[in-house]
Amino acid sequence: MAVKHFLQFNDFSRDEYAYLFARTARIKAKFKAFETYHPLFDRHLAMIFEKNSTRTRLSFEAGMQQLGGSSIFLNTRDTQLGRGEPVEDAAQVISRMVDIVMIRTFEQDIIERFAAHSRVPVINGLTNEYHPCQVLADIYTFIEQRGSIQGKTVAWIGDSNNMCNTWLQAAEVLDFNVHVSTPPGYEIEPERAGLFGQNHFEEFADPMDAARGAHLVTTDVWTSMGFEAENEERKKAFADWCVDGDMMQVSQPDSLFMHCLPAHRGEEVEAEVIDGPHSVVWDEAENRLHAQKALMEYLLLGKVEET
Numbered sequence: 001m002a003v004k005h006f007l008q009f010n011d012f013s014r015d016e017y018a019y020l021f022a023r024t025a026r027i028k029a030k031f032k033a034f035e036t037y038h039p040l041f042d043r044h045l046a047m048i049f050e051k052n053s054t055r056t057r058l059s060f061e062a063g064m065q066q067l068g069g070s071s072i073f074l075n076t077r078d079t080q081l082g083r084g085e086p087v088e089d090a091a092q093v094i095s096r097m098v099d100i101v102m103i104r105t106f107e108q109d110i111i112e113r114f115a116a117h118s119r120v121p122v123i124n125g126l127t128n129e130y131h132p133c134q135v136l137a138d139i140y141t142f143i144e145q146r147g148s149i150q151g152k153t154v155a156w157i158g159d160s161n162n163m164c165n166t167w168l169q170a171a172e173v174l175d176f177n178v179h180v181s182t183p184p185g186y187e188i189e190p191e192r193a194g195l196f197g198q199n200h201f202e203e204f205a206d207p208m209d210a211a212r213g214a215h216l217v218t219t220d221v222w223t224s225m226g227f228e229a230e231n232e233e234r235k236k237a238f239a240d241w242c243v244d245g246d247m248m249q250v251s252q253p254d255s256l257f258m259h260c261l262p263a264h265r266g267e268e269v270e271a272e273v274i275d276g277p278h279s280v281v282w283d284e285a286e287n288r289l290h291a292q293k294a295l296m297e298y299l300l301l302g303k304v305e306e307t
């Protein structure tokens with residue numbers, strides 16, 4: 001049987017997400033009740049980081065240990081990957097020694113090539129194109145606080161980056177709408193976003209128009225990891241794409257604000273928003289832990305009976 005990977009959001013079906021969201025709730029409840037749950041006893045996770053991380057490393061490492069397994073942290077600087085060993089060879093070797101792999105890297109092509117040569121499941125912990133683990137946790141957070149996301153409107157304000165692309169894929173899989181506003185020259189590229197159609201998003205020149213009536217307003221840094229050389233140019237281009245109180249005011253009265261973090265107050269979001277009443281960024285960050293535990297359990301054990 002083919003090994004199942006999680007390389008982009010549309011690798012899973014709507015039914016699989018329904019299972020994962022229910023499972024996340026169950027696994028979170030166990031954690032909150034201090035219940036020991038070790039379904040992944042003696043399973044080992046390799047985490048390969050080619051970019052920095054706080055939340056992704058912490059949530060995968062703590063999560064694997066909480067499930068009874070262990071994790072090994074690898075980065076480009078200390079491994080042969082940083083000295084040009086082919087990713088295909090690394091995949092063959094690493095996947096003979098561990099049960100599951102999480103990778104944070106640059107181009108999506110790198111993780112696709114790794115997965116094609118891996119004997120074990122591979123999880124995308126962020127690439128230039130996608131960040132599916134984050135959107136998994138974000139949508140779980142929305143459901144936890146507001147119920148089903150189907151038919152709802154998500155406003156994406158800012159860069160057409162890995163988070164934006166993943167929200168656009170999620171809208172197709174889970175049947176909701178994304179209202180996107182990006183500065184001129186930074187528009188979404190449906191092919192790069194891996195979209196099937198054009199029916200689940202709408203583009204707005206003015207970020208206020210994208211925010212109007214939205215159930216969830218979300219944004220991300222103006223300059224993603226790997227694009228630092230463009231920082232000064234981006235600061236000028238993105239100056240009007242800052243989520244502020246006025247944007248939240250025109251969204252739904254009970255709208256949520258999310259940000260994958262790390263955030264830059266005064267750039268993509270004002271402090272009054274990220275630290276204000278609509279913001280659920282700390283719950284969102286915590287839910288990375290619970291959602292990824294459900295994800296690893298699913299990739300390694302398949303659907304489990306209610307426990």
Ligand code: CP
Binds near residue numbers: 052054057262
């Ligand atoms: N949101 C997120 O992935 O955070 P890190 O870069 O800290 O892992």
Ligand code: NVA
Binds near residue numbers: 260
């Ligand atoms: N878009 C950001 C997300 C960081 C978690 C980046 O890729 O740097």
